[in-house]
Amino acid sequence: MSTLDKLIQEFLEYLEIEKNRSKKTSDNYEFYLKRFTDWAKITSPDKISHDLVRRYRLWLNRLANKRNELLNKSTQNYHLIALRSFLKYLAKRDIKTLAPEKIELAKMPERQVDFLEGSDLERLLEAPLGGQTEAANIVSLRDKAILELLFSTGLRVSELASLKKDNVNLKKDEFTIRGKGSKLRVVFLSNQSKFWVKKYLDARNDMSPFLFISHDRAASGRGKKIKEDKGITPRSIQRIVDKYSKIAGITKDVTPHTIRHSFATDLLQGGADIRSVQAMLGHSSITTTQIYTHVTDQRLKEVHKEFHDRKRK
Numbered sequence: 104m105s106t107l108d109k110l111i112q113e114f115l116e117y118l119e120i121e122k123n124r125s126k127k128t129s130d131n132y133e134f135y136l137k138r139f140t141d142w143a144k145i146t147s148p149d150k151i152s153h154d155l156v157r158r159y160r161l162w163l164n165r166l167a168n169k170r171n172e173l174l175n176k177s178t179q180n181y182h183l184i185a186l187r188s189f190l191k192y193l194a195k196r197d198i199k200t201l202a203p204e205k206i207e208l209a210k211m212p213e214r215q216v217d218f219l220e221g222s223d224l225e226r227l228l229e230a231p232l233g234g235q236t237e238a239a240n241i242v243s244l245r246d247k248a249i250l251e252l253l254f255s256t257g258l259r260v261s262e263l264a265s266l267k268k269d270n271v272n273l274k275k276d277e278f279t280i281r282g283k284g285s286k287l288r289v290v291f292l293s294n295q296s297k298f299w300v301k302k303y304l305d306a307r308n309d310m311s312p313f314l315f316i317s318h319d320r321a322a323s324g325r326g327k328k329i330k331e332d333k334g335i336t337p338r339s340i341q342r343i344v345d346k347y348s349k350i351a352g353i354t355k356d357v358t359p360h361t362i363r364h365s366f367a368t369d370l371l372q373g374g375a376d377i378r379s380v381q382a383m384l385g386h387s388s389i390t391t392t393q394i395y396t397h398v399t400d401q402r403l404k405e406v407h408k409e410f411h412d413r414k415r416k
Contacts, residue, residue, distance in 0.1 A: 105146035111136050114192045123285050135185035148193055148200035156186070156206055180208045216394050217355065218364040220372075226351035227362075228254065233350075242318050244303040246343050248296070249315060253344075253359055255296035257366035257384055259283070260337045260359035266314040267334075268304070273297050282385040290383065315340075367395055 104112075115133055118124040142162060143155060163179045183206055190203035219227060231246040232239050239247070253263060262280055271278050277291045292300075300314070309316065313334030340359055348357035363384070370380050381392040 107140060107146050107148055107150075110148060110193065110198070111140070111189065114189050117192060125285070128284075131181070132185045132188070135182045136189055138182065139186055148198055151190070151201045153201060153205050156201065160209075176209045183208055216364050216368070217357075217361050218368040219353070219357065219361060220365065220368065223351070223353050224254075224365060227348055227353065227357065230347035230350045241303070241306045244299070244306050245315060245318065246347065248299040248303040249340060249343060250347065250362070251293070251296040251299045253362040254366055254369075255293040256280075256290035257363050258290060259363065259385075260340050263359070264315070264334055264337045264340055267312045268314050269312070271300065271314060273301050280385075284387065286385060286387070288382065288385045364395075367392075371395055 111133070114136075115129050118129050118132060119126075139159060142159060143150075145151065145155075160179070160183070163174060163182055166174050168174075187203045187206045190200055190206070193200045194203060228247075228250050231243045231250065233243070249263065252258065253260075256263075258280065259282065262282055266280075270280070271292075273292075275292075276297075277289050279287055280290050281287055304314075307316075311334070315335040316333075317335050317339065337359075344357055344359050344362065367380050367384055370383070371377065377392055377395070378389065380395070381389050384392060386392045
């Protein structure tokens with residue numbers, strides 16, 4: 104094992120132990136750094152130079168997959184973020200290499216945020232019941248509770264899928280979630296989300312600790328035992344959202360993340376400040392939250408119109 108490979112292995116262990124990063128994050132960093140070392144064919148960190156990184160970026164920009172598709176700028180940046188993090192680790196250990204601040208990320212095009220509002224949002228939230236509030240079966244109750252909870256809290260789909268019953272106290276209006284990067288944050292329950300989650304849980308008679316489970320009727324009909332030790336998967340939640348968006352007659356693609364965007368947009372349109380929304384979404388950087396400037400820009404326009412130069416009106 105070369106010196107560089109050994110240091111990368113120690114860096115990955117540092118991510119796991121000191122930084123408490125998930126296994127998935129560590130695996131991604133390992134993939135990106137191995138791609139760099141395989142390309143660079145160097146064995147020592149002091150061989151990492153500004154010119155080497157420049158040529159690596161050019162190579163990444165021209166790299167195509169089996170379908171002849173080039174890497175998008177976001178994926179290229181993931182490679183550079185992994186390399187920069189590794190260089191920061193080396194700098195902390197006073198190991199001679201390229202200064203991490205020498206690596207600049209590629210400029211990203213402005214992100215387009217898709218969100219629902221007004222009648223589209225209402226139709227989506229009502230779609231699981233189909234007007235049958237009292238006669239709703241357990242799957243419809245589950246799906247209604249999922250949609251209401253997504254919109255009430257702005258949870259990521261992976262966060263919602265991993266929820267257990269004891270994570271959510273329905274006597275309170277809030278609960279703590281461990282989100283991306285194992286960071287804790289508080290999310291808040293609306294009256295609607297509390298009502299429908301309780302209604303769904305009251306209809307259940309299983310022993311699963313998870314808040315949402317699959318209720319696989321096909322499996323139970325074949326005499327197979329439903330796995331109660333596992334919750335519903337993120338992919339299943341995505342399919343649920345897609346199903347009801349079509350039932351609601353919404354023509355554009357709707358995902359759980361669309362509902363998260365709708366949650367943030369609704370708060371900002373209601374007058375919330377962007378720092379509060381950042382905290383509720385669990386964004387570590389305000390820069391990430393600023394994708395919602397399409398909303399705040401409109402509010403600024405309204406404030407300017409209402410309050411600026413009033414004496415001359």
